[in-house]
Amino acid sequence: MEGVDHLAHERNKSEFDVDAMKIVWAGSPHAFVVSDRISKLVASDPGFRKDNRSTLSRKELFKNTLRKAAYAWKTIIDLHLSEEEAAKLRFYVDEPAFTDVHWGMFIPAIKGQGTEEQQQKWLPLAYKMQIIGCYAQTELGHGSNVQGLETTATFDPQTDEFIIHSPTLTSSKWWPGGLGKVATHAIAYALLIVGGREQGVHGFIVQLRSLEDHSPLPGMTVGDIGMKFGNGAYNAMDNGVLRFDHVRIPRNQMLMRVSQVTCEGKYKQSDVPRQLVYGAMLYVRQTIVADASCALSRAVCIATRYSAVRRQFGSQNGGPETQVIDYKTQQSRLFPLLASAYAFRFVGEWLKWLYADVTQRLQANDFSTLPEAHACTAGLKSLTTTATADGIEECRKLCGGHGYLCSSGLPELFAVYVPACTYEGENTVLLLQVARFLMKTVSQLGSSKKPVGTIAYMTRVEHLMQCRCGVQRGFAELSADLVEAAVAHCQLLVVSKFIEKLQQEIPGKGVKQQLEVLCNIYALFLLHKHQGDFLSTGCITPKHAALANDELRSLYSQVRPNAIALVDAFNYTDHYLGSILGCYDGNVYPKLYEAAWKDPLNESVVPDGYHQYIRPLLKQEIRTARL
Ligand SMILES: CC/C=C\C/C=C\C/C=C\C/C=C\C/C=C\C/C=C/C(=O)SCCNC(=O)CCNC(=O)[C@H](O)C(C)(C)COP(=O)(O)OP(=O)(O)OC[C@H]1O[C@@H](n2cnc3c(N)ncnc32)[C@H](O)[C@@H]1OP(=O)(O)O
Numbered sequence: 001m002e003g004v005d006h007l008a009h010e011r012n013k014s015e016f017d018v019d020a021m022k023i024v025w026a027g028s029p030h031a032f033v034v035s036d037r038i039s040k041l042v043a044s045d046p047g048f049r050k051d052n053r054s055t056l057s058r059k060e061l062f063k064n065t066l067r068k069a070a071y072a073w074k075t076i077i078d079l080h081l082s083e084e085e086a087a088k089l090r091f092y093v094d095e096p097a098f099t100d101v102h103w104g105m106f107i108p109a110i111k112g113q114g115t116e117e118q119q120q121k122w123l124p125l126a127y128k129m130q131i132i133g134c135y136a137q138t139e140l141g142h143g144s145n146v147q148g149l150e151t152t153a154t155f156d157p158q159t160d161e162f163i164i165h166s167p168t169l170t171s172s173k174w175w176p177g178g179l180g181k182v183a184t185h186a187i188a189y190a191l192l193i194v195g196g197r198e199q200g201v202h203g204f205i206v207q208l209r210s211l212e213d214h215s216p217l218p219g220m221t222v223g224d225i226g227m228k229f230g231n232g233a234y235n236a237m238d239n240g241v242l243r244f245d246h247v248r249i250p251r252n253q254m255l256m257r258v259s260q261v262t263c264e265g266k267y268k269q270s271d272v273p274r275q276l277v278y279g280a281m282l283y284v285r286q287t288i289v290a291d292a293s294c295a296l297s298r299a300v301c302i303a304t305r306y307s308a309v310r311r312q313f314g315s316q317n318g319g320p321e322t323q324v325i326d327y328k329t330q331q332s333r334l335f336p337l338l339a340s341a342y343a344f345r346f347v348g349e350w351l352k353w354l355y356a357d358v359t360q361r362l363q364a365n366d367f368s369t370l371p372e373a374h375a376c377t378a379g380l381k382s383l384t385t386t387a388t389a390d391g392i393e394e395c396r397k398l399c400g401g402h403g404y405l406c407s408s409g410l411p412e413l414f415a416v417y418v419p420a421c422t423y424e425g426e427n428t429v430l431l432l433q434v435a436r437f438l439m440k441t442v443s444q445l446g447s448s449k450k451p452v453g454t455i456a457y458m459t460r461v462e463h464l465m466q467c468r469c470g471v472q473r474g475f476a477e478l479s480a481d482l483v484e485a486a487v488a489h490c491q492l493l494v495v496s497k498f499i500e501k502l503q504q505e506i507p508g509k510g511v512k513q514q515l516e517v518l519c520n521i522y523a524l525f526l527l528h529k530h531q532g533d534f535l536s537t538g539c540i541t542p543k544h545a546a547l548a549n550d551e552l553r554s555l556y557s558q559v560r561p562n563a564i565a566l567v568d569a570f571n572y573t574d575h576y577l578g579s580i581l582g583c584y585d586g587n588v589y590p591k592l593y594e595a596a597w598k599d600p601l602n603e604s605v606v607p608d609g610y611h612q613y614i615r616p617l618l619k620q621e622i623r624t625a626r627l
């Protein structure tokens with residue numbers, strides 16, 4: 001039944017103002033208007049079609065991605081879109097591409113680590129896409145351990161140049177997105193050697209390919225690293241390999257905000273901390289947290305709508321079966337994920353503020369909050385991406401068998417999303433950074449240096465005041481426990497930022513009440529999941545635990561009538577969702593049926609290969625056939 005809203009009865013049940021919730025989700029009325037307009041623009045333009053992605057070969061997929069990126073750029077120019085609108089357009093085009101890294105890493109690295117002069121030279125070219133950049137840090141043999149990178153940048157005072165070189169196979173750059181086939185330039189990270197002395201890892205702007213015919217410049221061996229997890233999905237991205245053979249670049253192409261090399265060959269450090277070399281990672285981790293709520297909400301939207309459409313068992317007197325969303329087990333798996341999507345949205349908003357704050361301070365040479373900003377971005381990146389990747393997979397299972405179809409949108413979403421647990425800092429490695437920060441704080445408790453900001457609570461935890469161990473002592477031995485402590489610290493951040501959000505004025509009938517329910521679900525679900533830890537540490541009694549579980553069940557019942565409206569508030573178009581199971585009108589079965597016939601296998605009734613393989617089998621001619 002085309003045109004009928006099969007979820008209308010669900011929408012009629014909702015107890016709050018969905019339009020007002022859409023604005024809360026978007027962040028502001030302005031953000032909502034921009035997001036709404038651009039998502040509809042992309043959805044209505046056949047040039048951004050994506051429903052055939054999973055059936056394309058790698059080469060076709062990649063070429064189609066190039067076409068879309070060029071088309072997106074033309075649209076941005078033709079419509080005079082602002083930077084904010086252009087970023088939204090790329091977001092809703094929803095295809096991993098070299099442009100993500102160009103805008104998301106190459107430009108921020110120059111902004112954060114380049115001098116004024118370098119920014120003036122390179123940024124206008126990058127903004128106009130007259131050069132396309134990638135971020136070449138990771139090597140075949142070294143990813144997490146940045147200080148272990150082997151690529152060298154040796155200063156030659158005779159020519160005022162750096163010689164960039166890959167001395168070993170393991171020093172080959174390996175993974176950078178956009179590097180394989182597209183990027184003309186890279187921010188390449190290399191061990192700086194000046195006057196025979198190693199000065200640690202620094203970033204360099206290196207041209208990779210000719211701006212005339214795109215051929216690699218002399219001394220560069222460059223290509224794609226090959227197929228990745230999932231058909232379609234992240235294979236639209238040309239993650240690359242690069243080897244340098246004594247490539248020479250001018251001295252002024254070392255990013256010199258943090259430290260400089262003079263033409264006489266003197267290495268000088270500014271009074272900004274060395275850690276600013278890692279600045280681009282701080283920025284991207286913050287954007288990844290914001291993105292986690294998008295990916296999780298997308299999966300949750302699909303699973304929630306489909307759970308309201310899908311019916312199994314419970315038919316009474318020949319009436320309809322029960323909607324699976326009414327099963328308590330389905331609710332107990334789905335609603336904590338719905339709550340998490342909202343929780344990550346708000347902690348992402350807060351992290352954006354924290355990042356803006358630390359950036360402003362750094363510009364004024366106040367470096368005091370950098371360690372906290374590093375711990376927050378690293379920890380929340382780890383927590384939200386792990387939960388989102390697991391959550392997408394849970395949503396797939398919540399959709400039963402149909403969740404396994406590519407047309408559900410969930411396999412591709414998972415395949416594209418799951419590397420977020422690894423890139424931009426492997427999640428366990430990042431939690432160890434948080435643990436180190438926490439242990440440092442503990443070791444300073446009782447001194448004159450009082451913890452402030454997100455760690456201020458530590459002074460109130462009595463038994464921490466008794467800890468007097470050095471940071472390093474026992475760290476490695478206890479690292480598995482410390483990682484759990486780091487997760488707990490980050491969960492505390494998520495919960496407290498959700499609570500702070502609720503303390504703000506939130507307009508719209510019933511909106512605040514719904515958010516309170518979701519906040520309580522998020523917190524109580526955590527308590528439920530980690531009941532053992534809470535009980536064993538005496539933080540709660542068994543009675544508290546039982547009360548919390550009762551409350552959780554009651555909260556699920558409160559969410560139930562509002563579930564569809566709560567996912568409608570994400571305001572996703574059917575194009576962006578890319579899922580038959582999650583389509584707005586809930587008309588799932590005819591769409592699934594129709595889509596099946598479009599599969600390339602159904603182009604012929606009798607398949608290719610029948611005469612060669614099936615018929616000889618059936619006719620028992622297999623032994624004589626030439627296979
Ligand atoms: C389809 C796309 C989907 C989603 C994306 C959505 C949005 C993103 C938008 C744009 C991005 C575009 C595309 C994304 C897709 C993929 C791109 C992927 C890119 C990459 O992966 S780039 C490579 C990233 N690599 C890493 O992250 C490496 C991880 N390793 C490290 O960070 C460090 O080596 C490590 C682990 C921190 C160790 O550092 P080190 O060896 O120096 O040892 P220490 O532990 O002693 O640290 C020294 C000192 O420095 C402090 N510190 C460390 N890092 C930072 C930092 N970033 N900022 C500030 N300070 C830092 C540390 O705490 C120590 O301080 P202390 O001495 O204790 O005071």
Ligand SMILES: Cc1cc2nc3c(=O)[nH]c(=O)nc-3n(C[C@H](O)[C@H](O)[C@H](O)COP(=O)(O)OP(=O)(O)OC[C@H]3O[C@@H](n4cnc5c(N)ncnc54)[C@H](O)[C@@H]3O)c2cc1C
Pocket residue numbers: 101135136137138141142143144145174175176177234239419422423424425426427428429432
């Ligand atoms: C899709 C994708 C896109 C990427 N894009 C880019 C890009 O654009 N540019 C770029 O430079 N890089 C990129 N990368 C590389 C990425 O940043 C690295 O893969 C990442 O930093 C993890 O490093 P690794 O692969 O060396 O993992 P490893 O560090 O080898 O991790 C392997 C295992 O060892 C464990 N481990 C490592 N160190 C420790 C430790 N100290 N203590 C305890 N356990 C440890 C980890 O927890 C993990 O379980 C990309 C990667 C992917 C998958």
